[in-house]
Amino acid sequence: MTNSVKDTILKLREQITLHNIHYHTHDSPIITDAEYDRKIQQLRELEQQNPQFDTPDSPSHKVGGTVLDTFSKVKHEIPMLSLGNVFSSEELSDFIERLNNRLNSTTEPLFCVEPKLDGLAISLLYQQGILFRAATRGDGNVGEDVTHNVKTIRNIPHILKGDNVPDTIEIRGEVVMPIAAFNTYNEKATQKGEKNFANPRNAAAGSLRQLDSKITAKRPLAFYCYGIGLLKKGILPNSHYQRLQLLKQWGLPLTNEIEITTGIKGCMDYYQFMLENRNTLPYEIDGTVYKVDDIALQQQLGFISRAPRWATAHKFPAQEEQTVLLNVEFQVGRTGAITPVAILEPVFVGGVTISRASLHNQDEIERLGLKIGDTVVVRRAADVIPQVTRTLPVKNRQSKAIIFPVLCPVCNSEIERFEDEAVARCSGGLYCAAQRKEAIQYFCSRKAMNIDGLGEKVVDLLVDENLINTPADLFNLKTEQLVDLERMGPKKAENLIQALINCKQTTLAKFILSLGIREVGEATAKNLAEFFLTLDALKQADTEKLLEVDDVGEIVAKHVVYFFRQTHNLKVIDALLQAGIQWPTIAAKEKQSLPLVGKTYVLTGTLTQMKRAAAKEALQALGAKVSGSVSAKTDCVVAGESAGSKLSKAQELNIPIIDEDGLVDLLASFKAH
Numbered sequence: 001m002t003n004s005v006k007d008t009i010l011k012l013r014e015q016i017t018l019h020n021i022h023y024h025t026h027d028s029p030i031i032t033d034a035e036y037d038r039k040i041q042q043l044r045e046l047e048q049q050n051p052q053f054d055t056p057d058s059p060s061h062k063v064g065g066t067v068l069d070t071f072s073k074v075k076h077e078i079p080m081l082s083l084g085n086v087f088s089s090e091e092l093s094d095f096i097e098r099l100n101n102r103l104n105s106t107t108e109p110l111f112c113v114e115p116k117l118d119g120l121a122i123s124l125l126y127q128q129g130i131l132f133r134a135a136t137r138g139d140g141n142v143g144e145d146v147t148h149n150v151k152t153i154r155n156i157p158h159i160l161k162g163d164n165v166p167d168t169i170e171i172r173g174e175v176v177m178p179i180a181a182f183n184t185y186n187e188k189a190t191q192k193g194e195k196n197f198a199n200p201r202n203a204a205a206g207s208l209r210q211l212d213s214k215i216t217a218k219r220p221l222a223f224y225c226y227g228i229g230l231l232k233k234g235i236l237p238n239s240h241y242q243r244l245q246l247l248k249q250w251g252l253p254l255t256n257e258i259e260i261t262t263g264i265k266g267c268m269d270y271y272q273f274m275l276e277n278r279n280t281l282p283y284e285i286d287g288t289v290y291k292v293d294d295i296a297l298q299q300q301l302g303f304i305s306r307a308p309r310w311a312t313a314h315k316f317p318a319q320e321e322q323t324v325l326l327n328v329e330f331q332v333g334r335t336g337a338i339t340p341v342a343i344l345e346p347v348f349v350g351g352v353t354i355s356r357a358s359l360h361n362q363d364e365i366e367r368l369g370l371k372i373g374d375t376v377v378v379r380r381a382a383d384v385i386p387q388v389t390r391t392l393p394v395k396n397r398q399s400k401a402i403i404f405p406v407l408c409p410v411c412n413s414e415i416e417r418f419e420d421e422a423v424a425r426c427s428g429g430l431y432c433a434a435q436r437k438e439a440i441q442y443f444c445s446r447k448a449m450n451i452d453g454l455g456e457k458v459v460d461l462l463v464d465e466n467l468i469n470t471p472a473d474l475f476n477l478k479t480e481q482l483v484d485l486e487r488m489g490p491k492k493a494e495n496l497i498q499a500l501i502n503c504k505q506t507t508l509a510k511f512i513l514s515l516g517i518r519e520v521g522e523a524t525a526k527n528l529a530e531f532f533l534t535l536d537a538l539k540q541a542d543t544e545k546l547l548e549v550d551d552v553g554e555i556v557a558k559h560v561v562y563f564f565r566q567t568h569n570l571k572v573i574d575a576l577l578q579a580g581i582q583w584p585t586i587a588a589k590e591k592q593s594l595p596l597v598g599k600t601y602v603l604t605g606t607l608t609q610m611k612r613a614a615a616k617e618a619l620q621a622l623g624a625k626v627s628g629s630v631s632a633k634t635d636c637v638v639a640g641e642s643a644g645s646k647l648s649k650a651q652e653l654n655i656p657i658i659d660e661d662g663l664v665d666l667l668a669s670f671k672a673h
């Protein structure tokens with residue numbers, strides 16, 4: 001029994017040491033953080049339960065990094081330690097209780113609460129206010145000299161400003177690659193066929209550990225400080241929070257989310273807020289940090305082997321987990337797009353169990369170097385669809401190549417892929433049941449023909465039962481054919497037939513939209529209707545004519561022409577018109593005479609007197625363009641309640657701004673004319 005515990009401990013130590021090298025030395029982890037944390041946790045528990053096997057050299061007591069030989073070494077006069085972790089409110093409560101017991105005080109200490117940035121710890125040594133040396137944490141005692149690289153980071157001051165800067169001060173903080181910059185970097189790397197970084201932290205670490213600082217200079221890194229190390233000939237406040245504010249005065253960057261709070265409730269509220277808002281931050285965070293604010297109390301509490309007793313990290317649930325790719329299925333979409341879908345061994349990540357994830361297209365499979373049987377990383381950030389982000393070099397099963405099909409898995413038509421498109425498509429058009437289903441669903445959808453009671457399930461049933469082949473067949477359905485369908489019944493069947501009658505009175509714009517022409521969304525359908533006025537005129541339009549329409553470019557024009565060239569589409573349109581679909585004639589607008597022609601408006605904030613869509617329509621009816629973003633070309637911004645960044649941008653650019661009352665007056669003034 002004990003022998004096997006010892007074996008497990010030794011095995012875990014060996015694995016963790018290996019993973020430390022991959023993570024810290026090569027910036028290229030081969031397991032997810034969550035898996036690593038579990039191994040460390042398991043090792044610590046085993047060592048605590050079996051102290052006879054605990055040894056000081058166990059990786060559970062170490063900070064993690066080792067020093068690369070290629071940089072000169074820097075000894076940290078004050079070791080750069082790590083933080084303990086809590087993962088739940090119970091563990092947090094234990095942490096606070098331990099503190100209170102040790103402090104033996106009846107009053108709750110104040111906590112400085114901070115985001116836990118997911119980057120790379122750095123020490124900046126300033127002498128007489130001048131950046132003298134920058135070093136990585138390394139193993140906590142000895143780091144690497146990365147001064148030449150750190151000097152290329154734009155928000156790190158080379159000289160501290162202010163009169164009371166200490167003679168020697170070591171600033172500690174985190175170097176990160178902001179998320180937007182990370183995404184752009186990876187997109188460009190993909191285009192160039194280069195390797196992507198697994199996550200912003202590896203990107204930051206990899207960028208900082210360049211021997212050629214010209215490379216680092218090209219990587220958009222940022223630094224935020226969270227503490228002070230060495231201090232000589234200087235006086236600092238007795239509060240950690242106030243010390244950070246002082247650093248800010250000297251020109252050092254702080255994150256915007258640092259606060260003071262107290263007690264478990266204060267910390268938990270902060271944690272919850274940060275968890276919910278982590279996606280709005282420019283940098284990746286993997287938790288929060290709580291630090292006893294009073295420096296005297298910090299000194300009283302001191303350290304345990306690798307971390308301070310006066311602080312802890314509170315980690316967020318993992319957004320990344322590893323699992324196995326069991327298979328790849330190929331789905332056929334409305335436009336025939338073939339989407340490979342990863343079938344995964346179910347894994348709990350970001351709060352839900354994931355068993356499928358889109359792989360987007362063939363290029364993505366190649367980029368990931370994916371094979372069936374591979375161990376992969378699944379990432380699910382809050383509100384973001386799950387993604388397979390990378391493969392891990394774990395060879396635990398026989399892997400099998402993924403064969404992209406040449407024939408449509410639904411209708412057996414050939415799959416085509418145009419040279420400049422990433423997407424492969426089934427060439428079967430409405431012959432393909434998958435495309436038929438999707439086309440019919442789209443036709444019925446709220447923004448198109450708005451047919452109540454015709455959701456995905458009913459459409460699937462109707463197509464599978466061969467009751468309909470095209471949207472036009474919907475109008476030949478009889479109540480008797482519907483009642484017996486699964487979960488239908490007489491009442492629903494009748495309602496559906498009535499909805500089909502009601503929808504026949506529509507608008508040309510909605511009808512154009514309902515045809516499901518590729519790249520023709522609501523705005524384009526509206527522009528097409530207003531430009532051509534009749535369906536016949538649109539059907540006959542050539543590319544040149546289509547390019548005259550607002551917001552129609554080469555691609556949209558190509559798809560419109562292609563759509564109306566297909567005889568099967570024309571047949572469906574004729575049948576729909578035969579069924580009685582109609583719309584009011586659109587009167588040709590004297591475009592130039594509309595009062596707001598040539599003017600661009602932007603709506604922002606909350607409107608209380610009218611819906612935003614109604615305001616947009618009213619402005620468009622007067623000839624204005626309504627855009628989603630403010631630029632120098634904007635003529636006026638309508639700012640409703642709680643308007644944010646668009647309003648500030650308009651102010652910056654000196655663009656006229658009106659409030660909702662101003663808009664109401666403006667619209668009324670044109671009505672009066």
Ligand code: IVH
Nearest residue numbers: 081082083114115116117120121226289308
């Ligand atoms: S304080 C002695 N504050 O997390 C206390 N660390 O897991 C030292 N980190 O090595 C750290 N954000 O790289 C502190 N607001 C924050 C932090 C933070 C990120 C990193 C840092 C540290 C690691 C510990």
